[in-house]
Amino acid sequence: MCGITGYIGGRQAAPVLLGALEKLEYRGYDSAGVAILEEPGGRLFVRKAEGRLQALAGLLARETPRGALGIGHTRWATHGEPSDDNAHPHTDLSGKIAVVHNGIIENYAPLKEWLQARNVVFKSDTDTEVIVHLVDYYHREDAGRSGIFGAVKKALRRLEGSYALAVISSDFPDRIIAARKDSPLIIGLGQGENLLASDAPALLAHTKTVLYLEERELAALYRDHADVFNEDGERIIRRPETIEWDNESAEKGGFAHFMLKEINEQPRALGNTLRPRLKQAADGALDIHFDELAGAALAEAKRIVITACGTAYHAGLLGKFLFEGLARIPVEVDIASEYRYRNPLSAPGDLFIVISQSGETADTLAAMRLAKKAGGRVIALTNVIGSTLAREADFTVNTLAGPELAVASTKAFTSQLMCLCLLALSLGRDRGRIKGGEFQRLVRALQRIPDQAGDILAKQETVQKFAARHFNKNKVFFMGRQADYCVSMESALKLKEISYTHSEAFAAGELKHGPIALVDPGTLVAAFATQDALFDKIVSNIREATARGAKALVITWEGERAFNAAADEVFFIPKTETPFSPLLSIIPAQLFAYYCAVQKGNDPDKPRNLAKSVTVE
Ligand code: M6R
Numbered sequence: 001m002c003g004i005t006g007y008i009g010g011r012q013a014a015p016v017l018l019g020a021l022e023k024l025e026y027r028g029y030d031s032a033g034v035a036i037l038e039e040p041g042g043r044l045f046v047r048k049a050e051g052r053l054q055a056l057a058g059l060l061a062r063e064t065p066r067g068a069l070g071i072g073h074t075r076w077a078t079h080g081e082p083s084d085d086n087a088h089p090h091t092d093l094s095g096k097i098a099v100v101h102n103g104i105i106e107n108y109a110p111l112k113e114w115l116q117a118r119n120v121v122f123k124s125d126t127d128t129e130v131i132v133h134l135v136d137y138y139h140r141e142d143a144g145r146s147g148i149f150g151a152v153k154k155a156l157r158r159l160e161g162s163y164a165l166a167v168i169s170s171d172f173p174d175r176i177i178a179a180r181k182d183s184p185l186i187i188g189l190g191q192g193e194n195l196l197a198s199d200a201p202a203l204l205a206h207t208k209t210v211l212y213l214e215e216r217e218l219a220a221l222y223r224d225h226a227d228v229f230n231e232d233g234e235r236i237i238r239r240p241e242t243i244e245w246d247n248e249s250a251e252k253g254g255f256a257h258f259m260l261k262e263i264n265e266q267p268r269a270l271g272n273t274l275r276p277r278l279k280q281a282a283d284g285a286l287d288i289h290f291d292e293l294a295g296a297a298l299a300e301a302k303r304i305v306i307t308a309c310g311t312a313y314h315a316g317l318l319g320k321f322l323f324e325g326l327a328r329i330p331v332e333v334d335i336a337s338e339y340r341y342r343n344p345l346s347a348p349g350d351l352f353i354v355i356s357q358s359g360e361t362a363d364t365l366a367a368m369r370l371a372k373k374a375g376g377r378v379i380a381l382t383n384v385i386g387s388t389l390a391r392e393a394d395f396t397v398n399t400l401a402g403p404e405l406a407v408a409s410t411k412a413f414t415s416q417l418m419c420l421c422l423l424a425l426s427l428g429r430d431r432g433r434i435k436g437g438e439f440q441r442l443v444r445a446l447q448r449i450p451d452q453a454g455d456i457l458a459k460q461e462t463v464q465k466f467a468a469r470h471f472n473k474n475k476v477f478f479m480g481r482q483a484d485y486c487v488s489m490e491s492a493l494k495l496k497e498i499s500y501t502h503s504e505a506f507a508a509g510e511l512k513h514g515p516i517a518l519v520d521p522g523t524l525v526a527a528f529a530t531q532d533a534l535f536d537k538i539v540s541n542i543r544e545a546t547a548r549g550a551k552a553l554v555i556t557w558e559g560e561r562a563f564n565a566a567a568d569e570v571f572f573i574p575k576t577e578t579p580f581s582p583l584l585s586i587i588p589a590q591l592f593a594y595y596c597a598v599q600k601g602n603d604p605d606k607p608r609n610l611a612k613s614v615t616v617e
Pocket of ligand 1: 309310311312355356357358359360361364407408409410493494497612613614
């Protein structure tokens with residue numbers, strides 16, 4: 001949603017904060033701001049600017065503040081339109097206290113009334129502003145005796161909702177106070193300096209040693225140390241952890257956008273996901289083993305329930321085909337925001353798989369907590385070690401895709417799929433559904449996937465040229481059958497979120513039951529065809545669309561001729577085992593979405609109205 005950061009140390013805070021905000025901008029980019037304690041003078045220097053981070057950088061270039069303590073924010077608006085006034089940091093009436101916040105204060109309206117009744121005049125329409133006035137209120141109430149930490153602690157007791165926040169006060173020039181509830185916050189420990197951020201990439205240029213703040217905890221950051229406290233203000237000993245990602249993997253590395261880089265990283269990411277889980281015996285036979293699932297008793301599950309949002313939900317839908325097809329175990333898949341409110345039935349023996357790239361999606365976390373409350377065993381499939389999901393689940397499978405910064409998820413999706421393929425295969429073997437020879441054949445097929453993904457990427461110019469011809473279609477429909485239908489859903493999501501083209505996915509057989517009414521000469525229909533037994537049906541569905549003036553693209557196996565006559569264009573992917581086709585067939589669709597967005601002049605990394613990590617409901 002929003003990104004927050006903070007710095008205290010011996011260097012100038014402004015460039016450090018701007019650098020961190022640049023890394024956090026994917027979380028929100030409608031306005032940004034900083035508050036820096038000026039030296040000399042000891043006053044708070046606050047600058048905020050509507051729009052992208054460059055607007056704030058421009059302000060700071062003209063008027064560079066000197067000071068080695070500060071906080072920063074990049075915003076994705078929830079309460080109050082994007083504007084200079086609504087941008088963070090927010091300050092109290094005296095201008096001595098400043099707050100940055102990620103999350104939503106659900107009871108801000110009664111708190112605002114309560115504060116207004118005490119003569120507080122609000123300067124913004126945000127929910128966040130109540131926090132700074134509450135801190136000021138409690139600071140003054142006890143004449144500053146319990147310090148800024150005590151005032152923040154008391155203010156937090158009044159808040160309902162979610163927050164990761166950082167507070168500074170010119171009366172306490174040696175510290176930053178931070179706190180979290182239902183929003184992520186990481187403290188970076190440096191040499192003679194300490195930092196905080198919503199996400200690890202913002203810290204990597206400075207340190208890899210971090211403290212993860214847990215639910216309802218507070219922290220006080222000083223130049224030479226950082227203390228963690230529970231909500232009652234009692235000290236907690238927290239062991240520092242090391243982030244494995246390097247700074248380089250969070251850079252664009254010569255690509256025009258993070259999204260293009262991340263699409264092109266898929267061969268490596270898929271290999272990284274696969275390799276640690278494959279074991280080879282002396283006779284060359286391959287085996288699958290998830291060390292992290294020791295004791296999870298997967299094979300005893302009577303049913304698997306998968307919950308997730310967005311792209312991760314699409315991975316979950318494909319997981320159903322994999323687990324039901326390969327391991328013959330019933331699977332239910334639910335959108336997390338639906339699952340949490342539908343009073344779901346659960347039974348002993350249910351195994352929950354909760355999928356989330358960020359591990360911080362509010363709805364997904366709520367679904368996981370519900371599943372745990374019902375007594376279920378929860379396996380988290382996530383890309384962020386140390387995320388809330390990873391820490392709260394019973395078991396965590398790391399997808400190992402590396403940092404994904406573009407808002408549109410690509411390599412995280414295929415790595416999630418790779419994990420699901422491996423899990424389904426090993427479960428199929430453990431349940432006696434897949435025998436030795438077949439198991440070996442399937443595992444070897446998975447082993448070839450990273451190279452095959454590379455083969456598709458080697459032809460990306462074909463997709464680029466196709467996008468140049470079709471980017472201005474007013475409608476793009478993706479269709480397919482079985483797993484190809486789920487790939488269509490993911491393709492439509494990708495295209496709509498970054499190119500803003502109206503795009504839908506249909507189960508191909510459903511076209512004639514209604515959606516065909518939408519097809520006209522301005523429509524592009526893209527059909528996925530990897531289910532060999534259903535090729536004739538897909539040909540008929542394509543003809544239904546082209547007969548109404550639509551242009552048709554087919555994505556199918558290398559060398560397949562079944563669609564040559566019916567389609568305007570055929571894009572080929574290398575042949576793999578049918579259950580694994582989504583790992584490859586999605587790649588041309590990701591590229592198509594990317595190139596359409598670029599053709600339209602959109603920024604694919606920062607699409608309008610979206611944020612990478614949806615940490616509010
Ligand atoms: O971090 P998560 O995987 O939990 O995020 C879930 C969705 O918000 C995410 O997949 C979203 O749909 C992406 N923007 C899709 O590209």
